[in-house]
Amino acid sequence: MVTEYASGAVVYQIRDGKIWYLLLQSATSDFWGLPKGHVEKNENLIQxxxxxxxxxxxxxxxxxxxxKEKVEYDMKNGHHKDVTFFVSRVAPEVKVRKQDEEINSFGWFDYADAYEKLTYDNLRALLKKAEDYIRNKENIEE
Structure with missing residues (x-):
């Protein structure tokens, strides 16, 4: 079985003491997920x-x-996907400009809405772990 490696992050910002998560809607398969992509030659996971x-x-x-959390799944083409996710905080005033070829839509969501919006259970589990980590790191109460 061919394994494809990818990397991405749970991108978040903090506004008014609340965590907001960036979700992307794929232009090709319509699912809601997180920024990620294939590892290219001579790149490490962070790059x-x-x-x-x-x-x-x-x-x-x-x-x-x-x-650093890994999400693995089997794709429709029979390949296995191994995706490593990190977290990344961005400033509240940043402007997102989506890549039209790959991204249909995007939005900033609080945890509850992001959890509901994500298409796959493995990404929901990842978001829960990221939420716990970020709350602890940023010292944000529930």
Whole structure:
């Protein structure tokens, strides 16, 4: 079985003491997910996450590698996908410009809405872990 490797991040911002998550809607399969993409030759996982976030959203990000979670699944083409996610905080005033070829829509969502909006259960589980990590790191009460 062929394994494809990818990397991305749970991109968030803090406004008025509340965490907001950036979700992207795919232009090709209509699902809601997180910024991510294939690891290219001579790239490490962090470089891939930074590049993919920039390509898909135009955001310049710094990756927090202290949070590192893997999501794995089998794709319709029979390949296995191995995606490593980090977290990345961006400033509230940043402007997202979506990559039209890959991204249909995007939005900033609080945890409850992001959890509901995400299409796949494995991404919901990832969001829960990221939420716990970010609340602890940023010292934000529920």
């Amino acid at each position: 891939t996450a930074v590049r993919e976030i920039r390509e898909e959203t135009s955001l310049k990000t710094q990756i927090d590698s202290n949070f």
